[in-house]
Amino acid sequence: MTHQKGNLMRTTVAVVGGGYGGIAVAKELDAFTDVVLIEPRDTFVHNVAALRGLTDPQWTDHLFLPYDRLLTRGTVLRDLAVRVDAASVTLRSGTRIDAGHIVLATGSAYPFPAKADTEDSAAAKSRYHHTRQALAQAGRVLLLGAGPVGLELAGEIKAAWPDTSITIVDPGPEIVSGGYSGAFRAELRRQLDAMGIRVILGTRLREQPPTAAGTAGTFTATLQSGERLTADIWFRCFGGAPATGYLAGDLTTARRPDGRLTVTADLRLAGQQRVFALGDITAIEEPKQAGTAVAHAPVIAANIRTLLDGGGPLTAYRPGPPGIVLPLGPHGGATYAPNWEEQVDPATAAHIRQHAKERGDTLLAQGILGAELTSQLKGEHLNVGEYAALLNAA
Template identity: 55%
Template sequence: MARVVVAGGGYGGIAVAKALDDVAEVLLVEPREEFVHHNAALRALVDPEWTDRIFLPYGNLLRHGRILRDHVVRVGDGDGAVTLSSGRRVVADYVVLATGSAYPFPAKMDVFGTVAAKARLRAAREAVAEARSMLLLGAGPVGLELTGEIKDRWPDKAVTIVDPAVDVLGGRYPEEFRAELRRQLDTLGVTLLLETSLTEEPVSEAGQAKSFTVTTRSGHQVSADVWFRCFGVAPASGYLSGSPARTAAGTLRVTPHLRVDGHDRVFALGDLVDLPEAKMARAAGMQADVVAANIRALIEGGELTAYRPASPGISLPLGARGGATYQEGIGVLGAERTAELKGGDLRTTAYTELLDPTRDR
């Protein structure tokens, strides 16, 4: 059988590995002990019942392939070879780069061990529970969603959001959508300080229970007990630093078939790819479908499929009952419809069924 090495066990990586398990020898290389459903990590921060739910074992993902708990540290000894941090060199017929990106905790876990990650969540939850006021730096999707989770769990906590952008979400998406989010934030009692930033970050660590006062460049003083950084995505592509396909931003240039530029049998997807598309799990899943179809076509014979980025859209919950959704061609959907689409389950059931179908949900 053809051998496929998939670097990264996130949303796109598990989808490709699962899709090719029947036609190839799949080796999924992932340093985490278990899959982390990061789309629900902010809910797990505030709700202890979710702490276990977002960690899912890899053991039931593949029937024929194998999971290697390791890092890919080099790709490039010929199209079909990767080197792992353990020193092992694996030769493959096809390579899929799906290592995703790093993002500040709690949106993404910053430790690989499950026990340590759960302990990190519990400690941060205790800090938030004790706090009377919160400061969030960043009014993007993570900052707004975290705000919604905090206010849903603890309505009386004061939350202030600071962002240098002119509006929430950096001014992206239609004004009608952003206005609906601002309206709901105002109803929740959230303080939005836009078009400004802090003169200095708080002296405490993010997620640490320690009261502080900071000043914005516009002259506002903000006092809070806990703060979190809600910006700063960074593609996990350091192992590709010598690749001509790597951009200055750390993403990879790809062909319409999602091959890495200059490589016939190396594909990339998700947060790694340099495409004009929001970096979301949905996009990673769609790209995974195309990558898997193209590798299958190369193995079995057939035509390759070109990837077409989805039209702009976002579903942004503010807790289990709030939020707004925008989809080009449909328009803006309010809190009730957003809660139906995403607020309650956060697609946890779908990933549980994929990774661990016997698990009691």
């Protein structure tokens, strides 16, 4: 049971941040101990679907899922952690929570529309609706950044407004940088070309557009190459930043210059016995994804259970194989999954191989799932049912 006295609260485990990893670990912990989940937003935000939530009004509501049925014994506290040390969490409201164990799950911020930039879901929905209206009027869209967010946003805009002209600009030499294969990038480029989306690599704007990102306003910008581009709206599709500024005391030694936190194999903060971290804020060498944040949760819950039971060997987290599911609208996109056969049962693998053979699909042999399978894996449903079920909000 959690105890409160004045502006001091005590709990066995404080989970800081109610994103993908935070809800997963809080739910696991709730089954066997006292847990307080601290989160400033009034609802969980399913940002995996944020770009569809921008372009398709039916999806805007699906982005915001209630927290109130997540925990059966524990508490979700709507507040922001402003200071966390090895044994306590101080909140914006002034309350201090003394905790036996702390799980840091504060994720990362990303420019709108990829992540909502307000704690209030009604205000966030209103911003998505306003921006959608601006997009609907825009004949020419400029996207800065050819990573997964820039590409996904381009695909969603094309699916909603096929006549809109879209240009993506990125200073890097290739789309979707990282440990993916050339064949994966080539398949995405092929689909982008077929959709009429222009990608300009290896150059950047000479200066920032004169309008604010995501607001209507025609402008002409000049690339370093000298080419001039005119657009009616633009979006920033880069610049994710881990949220770890609240660390205090000894905990700060685990923070790297890029803001990420060094963790041990058992997902404790380096140098700490009772403070864990998961998801986007960790410096683990693996893609920063909701799926990996959720995969950290059972390891942390098991380790806290072991510590509460008096100690013993702790479970180590082992990063999974590399992979990414990258939809280009509900029916397009590609998935990089070189180890896909290890993740499905043999009968399903045989069925997928047979289906690919019948269709003359040569991508599968290169560890790439094409548009149809990508649509089935994510593009059609954007995993909303999975997280609604986790929150008991289905």
